[in-house]
Amino acid sequence: MKSDTKPDVCVVGLGYIGLPTAAVIARAGCRVLGLDVSQSVVDTINRGEIHIEEVDLDGLVQGVVSRGLLSASTQIAPADIFVIAVPTPFEKGEGGEHAPDISYVLAAGRSVATVLKAGDVVILESTSPVGTTEQLRDLIAELRPDLKIPGLTRDTPDVSIAYCPERVLPGRILEELTNNDRSIGGITPRCARKALAFYKRFVRGECVTTDARSAEMTKLVENAYRDVNIAFANELSMVADRMGLDVWEVIRLANRHPRVNILTPGPGVGGHCIAVDPWFIVHGAPEETPLIRTARGVNDRKMSHVIARAEALVEADPEAKVACLGLAFKANIDDFRESPARFVASRLARKFGSRIHVVEPYAAQLPIEFTDTGAIQIDIDDALETCEILIVLVDHDVFRVVPLAERATKLVYDTRGIWPDQPRVVRDEEARLVLTA
Numbered sequence: 001m002k003s004d005t006k007p008d009v010c011v012v013g014l015g016y017i018g019l020p021t022a023a024v025i026a027r028a029g030c031r032v033l034g035l036d037v038s039q040s041v042v043d044t045i046n047r048g049e050i051h052i053e054e055v056d057l058d059g060l061v062q063g064v065v066s067r068g069l070l071s072a073s074t075q076i077a078p079a080d081i082f083v084i085a086v087p088t089p090f091e092k093g094e095g096g097e098h099a100p101d102i103s104y105v106l107a108a109g110r111s112v113a114t115v116l117k118a119g120d121v122v123i124l125e126s127t128s129p130v131g132t133t134e135q136l137r138d139l140i141a142e143l144r145p146d147l148k149i150p151g152l153t154r155d156t157p158d159v160s161i162a163y164c165p166e167r168v169l170p171g172r173i174l175e176e177l178t179n180n181d182r183s184i185g186g187i188t189p190r191c192a193r194k195a196l197a198f199y200k201r202f203v204r205g206e207c208v209t210t211d212a213r214s215a216e217m218t219k220l221v222e223n224a225y226r227d228v229n230i231a232f233a234n235e236l237s238m239v240a241d242r243m244g245l246d247v248w249e250v251i252r253l254a255n256r257h258p259r260v261n262i263l264t265p266g267p268g269v270g271g272h273c274i275a276v277d278p279w280f281i282v283h284g285a286p287e288e289t290p291l292i293r294t295a296r297g298v299n300d301r302k303m304s305h306v307i308a309r310a311e312a313l314v315e316a317d318p319e320a321k322v323a324c325l326g327l328a329f330k331a332n333i334d335d336f337r338e339s340p341a342r343f344v345a346s347r348l349a350r351k352f353g354s355r356i357h358v359v360e361p362y363a364a365q366l367p368i369e370f371t372d373t374g375a376i377q378i379d380i381d382d383a384l385e386t387c388e389i390l391i392v393l394v395d396h397d398v399f400r401v402v403p404l405a406e407r408a409t410k411l412v413y414d415t416r417g418i419w420p421d422q423p424r425v426v427r428d429e430e431a432r433l434v435l436t437a
Helices: 018-027 039-046 057-066 103-115 132-143 173-179 189-199 212-243 247-254 277-284 290-316 340-355 380-386
Strands: 009-012 032-035 070-073 081-084 090-092 098-100 121-124 160-163 182-186 207-211 322-325 356-359 389-392 411-414
Touching: 009 018, 009 103, 018 032, 018 057, 018 070, 018 081, 018 173, 039 057, 039 070, 057 070, 057 173, 081 103, 090 277, 098 277, 103 121, 103 132, 121 132, 121 189, 132 160, 132 212, 160 189, 160 212, 182 189, 182 212, 189 207, 207 212, 212 247, 212 277, 212 290, 277 290, 290 340, 290 389, 290 411, 322 340, 322 380, 340 356, 340 389, 356 380
Parallel strands: 009 032, 009 081, 032 070, 081 121, 121 160, 182 207, 322 356, 322 389, 389 411
Antiparallel strands: 090 098, 160 182
């Protein structure tokens, strides 16, 4: 590939990160083939449509597809740059340990290896445990002994292999893919430089090169840091509940200190990143990570805390209808992966059946775990008209704008602190059920 030509790119995986990434690369003028195992996803994209919710993504995909810059397929084809953006979940063992599952990454590597040629660049973007890029390299070396592989040859390698994790916020993915800094880790410095040249085609943020293992660890550290800080806020909220305090007021006052910035608590931590990535560090160094492990436990325990308080509230009025507001793991998106709101609402639905009504503006229907529970999906207006109890689990904008006049008579458990003007409710001195914390 000549340096003055735009490379052909193959993006493996067209999910929440892969599709926006493919579209942004195509917008930069590269021809992009998106690879996915789902024929439905492929057909949707080839119509110029999208299968996920993300701000401005629909217009971008429609534009690059209509210009012939983006197409999708279930079959891989030769390219100059291969970007792997597939899931990396964890497996929970019988003993409670959480082991990373990189089988999707390795499967993608096997596909890429079938069409790889001299001069190509392979970039892993999937959040991965330290050493995964090297495993990908070793797999390619095994499958393609005809190619000289970086780090395994003394000669100039035929291909380049690097790791460059995304660091984007759902709801702002297109903006952040372009403007955020990127850490690019190469198997060798030469590999990092090859990947750097590619990312500079569409990234305005600073691209910093390093080695692959450091780049892998950097992404895990970023999310573990956030998890630990959220855990402090969630633990503080449980302490405030026990003491009958308004946690939002305590945090507001504490944050007036010039060196204090406590985050806002919620019903737990969700999403594929913060709720998952810290376990990759724990798995790699179990004896050295008591703080990270404890933070994960605190954030998981917050879900049980919310369920217990919500159950007490619902049981206190057996005739009341209940609206659970939100299922997504964060505001204004349709991503329900590892969502604490989804977990809490489904647990309440299994216990209280048809008394539970669910409001989720980003879902066409309730997830499978609500099947046969009797729970009903309604919109926010119906909830305000028919439900006496409101349990706020997600801070969607459509919930935030509900005025006090429409909810003043409701019994509210606000786990997100979106309605600071809502009257506080203390059930009795023993239970200390403060429903706005």
